[in-house]
Amino acid sequence: MSHSPLEQRILIRLSGEVSTKAKPTRRQFVGRLVRNAKDALARGGVEARIERHYERLIVTTHQGDAAVEVLRRVFGIQSLALTEPGSAESLEAVATQGYEHFHDRVAGKHFAVRARRVGNKRPGDFGMRDLERELGARLLPDSAGVDLSNPETTVHVEIFEDHAHFFSDNVTCEAGLPLGTGDTAVALVSGGFDSAVAAWQLHRRGVELDYVFCNLGGRTHQLETITIARRIAERWQCGSRPRFVAVDFDLVSREIQAKVETRYWQVVLKRLMLRAAEAVASSSKASAIVTGDAIGQVSSQTLQNVAVISDGATLPILRPLVGSNKDEIIAESRHVGTHDLSEKVGEYCAIVPSRPATQAKLDVVLAEEAKLDPSVLETAIAERSEFLLFDLDLDAWAETDLAVSKVEKADVVIDLRSRSAYDAWHYPEALFLEFAEALRAYASFGKDQRYILYCEFGLKSAHLADLMRRAGLEAQHISGGLREAKRLADSASES
Numbered sequence: 001m002s003h004s005p006l007e008q009r010i011l012i013r014l015s016g017e018v019s020t021k022a023k024p025t026r027r028q029f030v031g032r033l034v035r036n037a038k039d040a041l042a043r044g045g046v047e048a049r050i051e052r053h054y055e056r057l058i059v060t061t062h063q064g065d066a067a068v069e070v071l072r073r074v075f076g077i078q079s080l081a082l083t084e085p086g087s088a089e090s091l092e093a094v095a096t097q098g099y100e101h102f103h104d105r106v107a108g109k110h111f112a113v114r115a116r117r118v119g120n121k122r123p124g125d126f127g128m129r130d131l132e133r134e135l136g137a138r139l140l141p142d143s144a145g146v147d148l149s150n151p152e153t154t155v156h157v158e159i160f161e162d163h164a165h166f167f168s169d170n171v172t173c174e175a176g177l178p179l180g181t182g183d184t185a186v187a188l189v190s191g192g193f194d195s196a197v198a199a200w201q202l203h204r205r206g207v208e209l210d211y212v213f214c215n216l217g218g219r220t221h222q223l224e225t226i227t228i229a230r231r232i233a234e235r236w237q238c239g240s241r242p243r244f245v246a247v248d249f250d251l252v253s254r255e256i257q258a259k260v261e262t263r264y265w266q267v268v269l270k271r272l273m274l275r276a277a278e279a280v281a282s283s284s285k286a287s288a289i290v291t292g293d294a295i296g297q298v299s300s301q302t303l304q305n306v307a308v309i310s311d312g313a314t315l316p317i318l319r320p321l322v323g324s325n326k327d328e329i330i331a332e333s334r335h336v337g338t339h340d341l342s343e344k345v346g347e348y349c350a351i352v353p354s355r356p357a358t359q360a361k362l363d364v365v366l367a368e369e370a371k372l373d374p375s376v377l378e379t380a381i382a383e384r385s386e387f388l389l390f391d392l393d394l395d396a397w398a399e400t401d402l403a404v405s406k407v408e409k410a411d412v413v414i415d416l417r418s419r420s421a422y423d424a425w426h427y428p429e430a431l432f433l434e435f436a437e438a439l440r441a442y443a444s445f446g447k448d449q450r451y452i453l454y455c456e457f458g459l460k461s462a463h464l465a466d467l468m469r470r471a472g473l474e475a476q477h478i479s480g481g482l483r484e485a486k487r488l489a490d491s492a493s494e495s
Contacts, residue, residue, distance in 0.1 A: 011167065024219050033076040057120055073174065074173070075177060094126075094136045183207060216463075217462070222246055249269075252377055253269065261368055266354070288316075404479075414452070417435075430495075439464065454481065
């Protein structure tokens with residue numbers, strides 16, 4: 001079908017979960033849906049007008065394709081279609097217009113006609129079965145025949161009082177509930193696949209989210225994670241004003257390593273992260289914490305450990321991915337739009353014990369946690385950074401000179417990986433210093449050297465280089481991790 005730029009209409013069907021609500025609730029939900037849709041269109045640069053007709057919304061615009069692309073990501077919409085408007089004054093008039101719109105579409109194909117009246121039937125209104133038969137009969141000579149079970153193309157007609165809408169391409173949308181109708185929560189995010197998908201699933205249930213990031217990887221890790229949160233916000237959170245809250249967990253992790261038995265590091269760390277998220281939730285009156293946990297995916301996600309970790313917070317903890325397989329989560333991240341960004345974020349944690357507890361007991365963990373100075377976490381929470389995601393200029397976050405492109409002979413190169421990894425291969429003349437030890441030792445480094453750091457993926461090295469610079473040292477890192485370190489070593493040997 002051709003569409004006049006001045007007459008493009010988009011027919012929006014509401015999610016079944018919206019349509020079945022009681023009338024006052026439905027009115028509230030549809031009002032929020034319209035607000036979200038208007039915000040999405042405005043952010044997408046699409047000029048449009050939205051009107052409500054019975055259980056449908058009609059969008060009028062001269063940018064139909066762009067509007068469809070934006071609206072398909074607004075929660076609460078079951079499906080939508082670009083339509084051709086027409087008159088519904090009689091069955092004859094609708095059938096004639098339908099033939100004009102669809103005869104090219106059905107040419108040489110098996111087809112079906114689907115007609116529907118929206119709203120109450122009035123005395124004298126023609127029946128939809130009669131319309132399907134009449135329009136089908138007119139289209140039949142141009143087609144390969146009627147096939148109601150498996151048609152190659154389906155033509156649709158919807159009637160609202162005296163108006164008809166003709167369309168054939170029906171776009172399935174996300175359904176769910178309009179964002180903002182399901183209260184508010186905070187999502188603990190790490191930059192990986194899981195937390196982003198978990199956040200998206202709560203958005204689909206109408207829950208507005210702020211993001212809490214407990215930063216163990218420094219500037220680079222924070223930039224990667226905030227970029228992912230911004231991607232979710234831009235694609236799925238129109239109609240809201242989400243925040244990104246970063247809590248520096250560097251000193252918190254050091255406190256844990258110094259005072260807690262090694263096998264309980266991860267359990268205690270996650271309890272403190274929940275406590276940080278709860279503090280952020282309290283400031284915004286959020287009702288729950290969302291995490292990307294999936295049972296058995298890592299050692300801290302056994303049922304026993306999950307129970308012990310959950311005890312660290314008083315708010316409900318929502319785990320929408322609890323029964324998901326990793327490949328399912330990764331596949332869904334492609335749909336959400338975060339896959340390629342999360343794929344670049346290396347698995348990072350500064351405190352990974354070699355033999356973590358998988359069946360931690362609450363009384364033991366509480367005793368370990370009691371060894372910590374509570375002011376360390378309290379200070380980290382108090383000094384947190386908060387950003388409105390839609391207001392951020394991410395380009396300003398890029399640290400252009402933190403990464404090194406060439407290693408000079410006078411540079412001090414430091415390998416932050418494990419001893420076994422260092423023994424297997426290291427940059428020529430590089431010093432070995434495990435990351436945890438380097439965090440404690442860098443304050444004593446001389447200031448007359450340039451230090452070049454590298455690790456497995458480039459996150460720990462970026463974090464340490466950033467800290468060293470703040471301490472007045474000249475430091476850079478190899479941003480591509482081990483692979484880039486090997487390439488630079490090969491280049492140096494050839495020159």
